[in-house]
Amino acid sequence: MKSLDQTLALAWRSLVQVRRNPWELGDYSIQPILFLVLFLYVFGGAVAGSTEAYLPFVLPGVIAMNMLFVTVYVGHGLNTDLTRGVFDRFRALPIPRWAPLAGRILADLLKQALCIALLLIVGVLLGFRIETSVWEVLAMVALVLIFASAASWIMVLVGVLSRDPEHVQLFGFTALFPVTFVSTAFVPLETMPAVLQPFVQANPVSLLADASRALLSGGDALEPALWTLVWAAAIAVLFAPLSVWALNRRLARG
Amino acid sequence: MGSAIRLQGLVRSYNGTRAVDGVDLEVLSGSILGLLGPNGAGKTTIVRVLSTLITPDAGTAEVGGFDVVRDAARVREIIGLTGQYASVDEKLTGRENLLLIARLLGLGRGGARRRADELLGQFHLLDAANRPVQTYSGGMRRRLDLAASLVGNPAILFLDEPTTGLDPRARRDLWSLVGELREQGTTVLLTTQYLDEADALADRIVVLDRGRIIAEGTSAELKERVGGRSLFVVVADTARLDDAAGAIAPIVGEHPQARDNTLSVAVTSSAVVPTVLRALDQAGIEVVELGLRTASLDDVFLALTGHAAEVTSETAEEGA
Ligand SMILES: Nc1ncnc2c1ncn2[C@@H]1O[C@H](COP(=O)(O)OP(=O)(O)O)[C@@H](O)[C@H]1O
Ligand SMILES: [Mg+2]
Numbered sequence: 001m002k003s004l005d006q007t008l009a010l011a012w013r014s015l016v017q018v019r020r021n022p023w024e025l026g027d028y029s030i031q032p033i034l035f036l037v038l039f040l041y042v043f044g045g046a047v048a049g050s051t052e053a054y055l056p057f058v059l060p061g062v063i064a065m066n067m068l069f070v071t072v073y074v075g076h077g078l079n080t081d082l083t084r085g086v087f088d089r090f091r092a093l094p095i096p097r098w099a100p101l102a103g104r105i106l107a108d109l110l111k112q113a114l115c116i117a118l119l120l121i122v123g124v125l126l127g128f129r130i131e132t133s134v135w136e137v138l139a140m141v142a143l144v145l146i147f148a149s150a151a152s153w154i155m156v157l158v159g160v161l162s163r164d165p166e167h168v169q170l171f172g173f174t175a176l177f178p179v180t181f182v183s184t185a186f187v188p189l190e191t192m193p194a195v196l197q198p199f200v201q202a203n204p205v206s207l208l209a210d211a212s213r214a215l216l217s218g219g220d221a222l223e224p225a226l227w228t229l230v231w232a233a234a235i236a237v238l239f240a241p242l243s244v245w246a247l248n249r250r251l252a253r254g
Numbered sequence: 255m256g257s258a259i260r261l262q263g264l265v266r267s268y269n270g271t272r273a274v275d276g277v278d279l280e281v282l283s284g285s286i287l288g289l290l291g292p293n294g295a296g297k298t299t300i301v302r303v304l305s306t307l308i309t310p311d312a313g314t315a316e317v318g319g320f321d322v323v324r325d326a327a328r329v330r331e332i333i334g335l336t337g338q339y340a341s342v343d344e345k346l347t348g349r350e351n352l353l354l355i356a357r358l359l360g361l362g363r364g365g366a367r368r369r370a371d372e373l374l375g376q377f378h379l380l381d382a383a384n385r386p387v388q389t390y391s392g393g394m395r396r397r398l399d400l401a402a403s404l405v406g407n408p409a410i411l412f413l414d415e416p417t418t419g420l421d422p423r424a425r426r427d428l429w430s431l432v433g434e435l436r437e438q439g440t441t442v443l444l445t446t447q448y449l450d451e452a453d454a455l456a457d458r459i460v461v462l463d464r465g466r467i468i469a470e471g472t473s474a475e476l477k478e479r480v481g482g483r484s485l486f487v488v489v490a491d492t493a494r495l496d497d498a499a500g501a502i503a504p505i506v507g508e509h510p511q512a513r514d515n516t517l518s519v520a521v522t523s524s525a526v527v528p529t530v531l532r533a534l535d536q537a538g539i540e541v542v543e544l545g546l547r548t549a550s551l552d553d554v555f556l557a558l559t560g561h562a563a564e565v566t567s568e569t570a571e572e573g574a
Contacts, residue, residue, distance in 0.1 A: 002360060009357035017345040020386050085341030089402065092305045094330040095358050254268055254308060 006095045010103025014077060015110065024073055028115055032066040033122050039186060040126065047187055052127060059123040060140075060212035061185030064205050066115055067148050068180060072172035074108050074152040075159030079168045082160070082250070091251070101247075105152055112148045116141055131217045140215035143225055147208055150232035153239035160246045185209045204231035256319075258283040258410050258441035259304060263313035266299050273299040275465035276313070281443055281458075286436055288456030289445040290555075296465040297445035298338050301414045304443065305335040318410055334408030338415050338445075340395040342387050348398050349374060349383040355405045373401040378427075393424040400428070411435065413444040417451060429454060449552050461558060468558050477549045479557070484549045485510075485530065486518040490540035501533045511556060520553060521546070 018024050039058050044051035047058075081087040081100070090100045120137075124130070130137060155172060162168045182196060183205035192200055200206055207224045214221035259281035266274045274296040281287040289297050302308045303315050306326040314321060320328040342351050349370050356366035374383045377397040387395060396416070403411065413432070417425040432455050435442055446452050452459045453473045461469040461476070469476055485506065489498050492515045499517055503509045505526055510519035524546055534541055 005360070006358050009354055012357075013343065013346065013350070013354050016350060017343070020345040020388070084344070085337055085339055086343055088307055088337060089335070089341040089355075090358075091307055092330055092333065092335045093355070093358055094327060252308065254302075 003096045003099060006099045007102045007106060010090075010100055011107040011110070014104050014107030017077070018111070024076075027069060027073070028111055029118065031069075032062060032115060032119050035065065036062045036119060036122060036126070043186065047191070055123065055126060055128050056217045057188075057213065058186060059119065059128055060216060061183075061209045063116055063119050063144060063212060064183075064185050064209045065180045066119065067112055067144050067208075068151060068176050068205070069173070070112055070115060071108065071148055071152040071155045072158075072169060072176070073111075073155075074104055075155035075157075075162070075168045075172055076165050077104055078156060078159035079162050080165045083164055087251075101156065105149060108152055109145055109149060112145055113141065116144055132215060136215045136221070139221075139225075140212045143211055143215070143228060144208065147204065147228055147232045150236040150239075153236055153243050156243040157239055157246055160243060160250055179203065180205055183209065204228060204235075207231065256283050257281060258285075258318060259287070259443060260316045261300070261304075261313065262315075264300070264303065264310050264315055265312040266296075266303060266308065266310055272465050274303070277462075277465070277467055279460060279467070281441060283441055284436075284439045285457045286432065286442040286444065286455055288452030288459045289443060289462055290447075290449065290452045290459055291445075291462035292447060294464075295462040297462060298414055299465075300462075301335070301337075301412045301443070301445060305333055305412055306330055332409045334403035334406065334411045336400050336403045336411075336413050336416055338418070340392075340399040342395060342398050342402060344388040345386060347384050347386055348379050348390070348394075351387060351398060351402055352405060355402050359406045369405055373404060377401045393420050396420060396424070396428075400431070408440070410441045411443070413442060415445055415447065417446070417448065425451075449550060449555065453550075461555065463559050469554070476554045479554065483521055483524070483546050484518050484553050485521045485526065485546055486516055486544070487530070487534070487541060488516050488543040490515075490542050494539045497537055498534060498539050501537045501539070502530055505529050505533060515542075518553065520549060520557060 018028070036059065039062065040051050040055060044054035044058070048054035078087075078101070081090075087100065091097070120128075120130075155168075158171055159168050162171060182192075183200055183203040185205055189197060189200055189206075204227075207228045211221050211224035211228050213219065214224065257280045259279065261277055261279040264274050264277045264279075265272060277296070277300065279287075279300075289300065291297050299308070303310050303322060304317055306322050306329050309323050316322065317329045318332045320332075322329050342348075343354070346354065352370035352373055353366050356369050361369060371380075371383075374380045377400065379394065379398060379401070382390060382394060387398065390398065396419070400413070400416065416432075417428050420428065429451070432442060432444070442455075444452075444455060457472070459470065459473055459476060460467055469479065471479075485502075487498060487502065487510075489495055495512050495515065495517065499510045499512060502517065502519065506519050506521050508519055510517040527544070527546065531541070531544060534544075
């Protein structure tokens with residue numbers, strides 16, 4: 001009970017921080033909207049024939065992309081705490097060792113949920129129509145959040161290994177751009193060169209985007225959703241212990 | 255009175271280099287220990303071991319009777335730590351920083367708010383309480399940092415170079431605060447590069463150099479070790495400083511140390527003063543001021559290590 005309160009206090013702190021981090025705040029609000037509107041009106045005609053036809057395709061893609069970009073702040077925030085000594089302050093307090101990380105990931109999930117809601121609302125304002133039941137929409141949100149919590153472990157590792165917060169951002173975004181764009185997040189598989197297609201099909205961003213599309217607009221969601229979960233489990237199983245190990249190593253050094 | 259802090263044979267290396275090389279230390283409950291040493295002496299390493307942030311390579315460390323490795327969780331319940339560099343959250347306001355710590359320490363909503371306001375008042379931060387810390391000056395940050403380490407009323411407090419980078423007024427404020435903590439019975443281990451600071455605040459002083467203790471005792475005892483008194487001579491013409499030193503050395507039996515236009519040397523008796531004055535007069539050296547003073551800790555350091563304590567002007571913000 002006490003450690004839950006402590007985790008909540010740390011999550012609260014991560015959320016309050018956002019107010020004074022204009023870049024981060026922008027990445028949760030203006031940036032996803034901007035991407036959605038730009039993709040929709042610039043590529044809509046070319047990719048799907050019209051913006052109306054492209055909207056149901058691109059909206060889940062932008063949700064998936066934004067989810068990945070938001071995870072970078074898990075690493076960014078952790079690294080800031082490590083380099084500025086805030087993490088040491090926490091470690092000298094009588095709180096569980098995992099609480100600072102847990103607080104951060106919990107806060108991340110809340111931010112993620114708000115971003116998804118924001119994008120769905122903007123999508124609806126732009127003319128998007130949800131064709132499925134509330135349960136399927138909730139399943140879509142849950143799927144994105146599950147994948148986000150797995151992916152944030154990668155960013156924990158980046159946060160631990162980076163020299164400073166700027167490098168976290170540099171490395172995080174540089175790695176995420178190709179992963180996001182070599183996927184079916186924004187364009188259909190058939191339009192891409194044959195050599196790329198196997199990568200695109202296996203890319204968890206594709207699977208997540210496909211599953212989200214089906215869960216919002218109908219179609220076969222089960223298969224891509226299951227594969228997304230497999231990916232999430234694999235990432236978590238690999239990166240959670242690796243990140244904790246790297247973190248402990250960094251802390252033990254000095 | 256029992257001992258609040260006890261170190262035995264503490265060794266801690268970084269990449270094979272010993273930062274702390276066999277330190278034994280004891281701090282009595284309710285007393286203030288000054289850990290004095292130049293940059294790189296190993297002060298921060300000792301503080302980090304005592305506050306459970308790093309583990310020793312060899313030796314044992316106990317805080318409040320608890321082993322810092324085996325009973326780390328118990329140790330964390332009774333200590334407060336103000337690290338060498340302010341470790342407050344830049345993006346939160348001063349009040350939010352204190353609220354966070356209070357909540358982490360298990361205070362309820364109301365209790366946390368009251369404790370935060372109390373400390374903000376005590377540290378003259380009420381006016382800035384609702385501003386993000388990134389707008390604070392170095393001194394304000396340091397005060398907030400200290401306030402944060404006092405939220406839980408710790409029985410044992412570690413202050414790592416608490417006044418480095420502070421202006422003289424802020425420094426004096428901090429000194430009086432340490433005085434108040436003493437009255438409340440808090441045990442304080444404070445590190446400093448400032449000799450006058452250890453002199454003013456600490457009941458006992460431990461002098462650390464290159465990871466080893468080279469002397470310890472009360473400030474009076476340490477001064478005793480270098481003869482208790484030192485002769486100082488201020489010359490009018492800096493160019494004649496060497497000549498003056500040459501004239502004084504045979505009389506006192508030791509070569510004086512020069513700093514700016516002042517020479518100083520430890521002496522055992524005041525009887526040398528007229529002789530020195532005469533010798534300088536004969537050499538035609540104009541003297542601005544000449545006298546005896548109680549040896550400063552500067553003299554102590556010099557006598558003990560053979561090199562002056564290099565007091566660097568690192569600022570508190572540098573760690574950011
Ligand atoms: N994290 C670290 N990695 C490598 N060397 C370190 C580290 N921290 C301290 N040192 C080295 O250990 C020695 C003691 O450092 P420190 O305890 O910080 O001294 P002080 O606090 O007295 O200035 C110094 O030589 C310093 O360079
Ligand atoms: Mg230090």
